[in-house]
Amino acid sequence: MTPTPLEPWIAAKTGCSPLTRGGLACWQLHRLRETVRRVREHSPFYRGRLKDCGVPIGGLPDIARLPFTTADDLRAGAQRFLCVSQSEIQRVVTLPTSGTTGAPKRLYFTAADLESTLEFFAAGMSAFTGPGDRVLILLPGEAPDSAGNLLARALARIGAAGIIHGPVRDASQTLSFMKEKAVTGVVGMPVQVLGLARSSSGRAIAVNSAVLTSDYVPNSLCRAVEEAWGCRAYHHYGMTETGLGGGVDCAARQGYHLREADLYIEIVDPETGAPVPDGRTGEIVFTTLIRTGMPLIRYRTGDMARMLPEPCPCGTILRCMEHVRGRIGRGVALANGSRLGLPDLDEALFAVDGLLNYRAEAVCGPAVCRLRLHASAVPGSRAEQSAALREALHNALPLQAAFLDGSLVLEPVSYCAPQQLDTGLDKRILASISAAAG
Numbered sequence: 001m002t003p004t005p006l007e008p009w010i011a012a013k014t015g016c017s018p019l020t021r022g023g024l025a026c027w028q029l030h031r032l033r034e035t036v037r038r039v040r041e042h043s044p045f046y047r048g049r050l051k052d053c054g055v056p057i058g059g060l061p062d063i064a065r066l067p068f069t070t071a072d073d074l075r076a077g078a079q080r081f082l083c084v085s086q087s088e089i090q091r092v093v094t095l096p097t098s099g100t101t102g103a104p105k106r107l108y109f110t111a112a113d114l115e116s117t118l119e120f121f122a123a124g125m126s127a128f129t130g131p132g133d134r135v136l137i138l139l140p141g142e143a144p145d146s147a148g149n150l151l152a153r154a155l156a157r158i159g160a161a162g163i164i165h166g167p168v169r170d171a172s173q174t175l176s177f178m179k180e181k182a183v184t185g186v187v188g189m190p191v192q193v194l195g196l197a198r199s200s201s202g203r204a205i206a207v208n209s210a211v212l213t214s215d216y217v218p219n220s221l222c223r224a225v226e227e228a229w230g231c232r233a234y235h236h237y238g239m240t241e242t243g244l245g246g247g248v249d250c251a252a253r254q255g256y257h258l259r260e261a262d263l264y265i266e267i268v269d270p271e272t273g274a275p276v277p278d279g280r281t282g283e284i285v286f287t288t289l290i291r292t293g294m295p296l297i298r299y300r301t302g303d304m305a306r307m308l309p310e311p312c313p314c315g316t317i318l319r320c321m322e323h324v325r326g327r328i329g330r331g332v333a334l335a336n337g338s339r340l341g342l343p344d345l346d347e348a349l350f351a352v353d354g355l356l357n358y359r360a361e362a363v364c365g366p367a368v369c370r371l372r373l374h375a376s377a378v379p380g381s382r383a384e385q386s387a388a389l390r391e392a393l394h395n396a397l398p399l400q401a402a403f404l405d406g407s408l409v410l411e412p413v414s415y416c417a418p419q420q421l422d423t424g425l426d427k428r429i430l431a432s433i434s435a436a437a438g
């Protein structure tokens, strides 16, 4: 197996050839110091935030003495983060708020920032895409420098064709489009790709690879896509804050390799904020190392993952981060002391044949939590499918005890059209409704 193509890219970028952990750490330290110096000088937000942190950064572990940046900080006014004049900003991304309060988040990128993302997309995609491949892009791509547009330009650099389609609105139409364009690969949000894979039964669709891009992808969903298409599915981890791209699977598919020349990634205890050793699960926190427009210092993602302590079978010296396990603090406390979280539901439910998407509501009283599922599925027997969903949930290990002791009860499954459900897995929350009595 050849090492992830991110390795030669990072080697060239950092000037460390051959790339070693020591050489990369040296470069990261140099970039970290430079980033801290720049934000202190140019960003009104960090000038205030870092006012009392006079500590010189002697080594990379000293980063733990710097304060965190949160999504709320961004919502409170992203312009205060800017280190360049507005005229140097090439793209502004506005993220709608997912909670009940707060302003939207804005992220600002210069041409150089976008070029880094483009380079990462080209290097990362080359792990499983090459000249002659035709990749369907199910991300918004109409606007210049949007995610889909950058990805298409990145694919052109490695000799592949990026076919921008945008998000799926009608699976049948998209499947016809795929056939007409003879696509060999697909990149999209997990639920959208699953919808195509599960709706393609009987159609001659033969893709080699599917890249599921999100900050969280259930393993059962990934397997379902592979089974439906007989392809390999890869995870990509990223969010607008990381510069769209963050990390991507290599051929070994054990976890993501990260943009280590662009981002310094830490895993911290979500309660104490202290760094945790490799192998322990915690919150992903990143610091941008080469971002020019709007650098971020120790940004808390809210995503849970761990660094794998053992080397990746692909043989790279780069770190390997296990696939994200979901978001911190999401879920509902049950009367028996356990928690009901979306990732547990996802793993159980997406394994059920024919399921396209679902929404879960937990109506919780003091003793009993009643779980309501609104599902969308491919045409077929609703009675059979609903029984399969019930069985999958009752057999799911993390939920078994709560079903047995009666603290969790599943209500009859209702069905709805796919358009009525949110397709972004990462931004969903388990809707929790308080009941007067359990």
Ligand SMILES: [Zn+2]
Residues within 6 Å of the ligand: 003, 004, 250, 251, 252, 253, 257, 312, 313, 314, 315, 316, 320
């Ligand atoms: Zn690898």
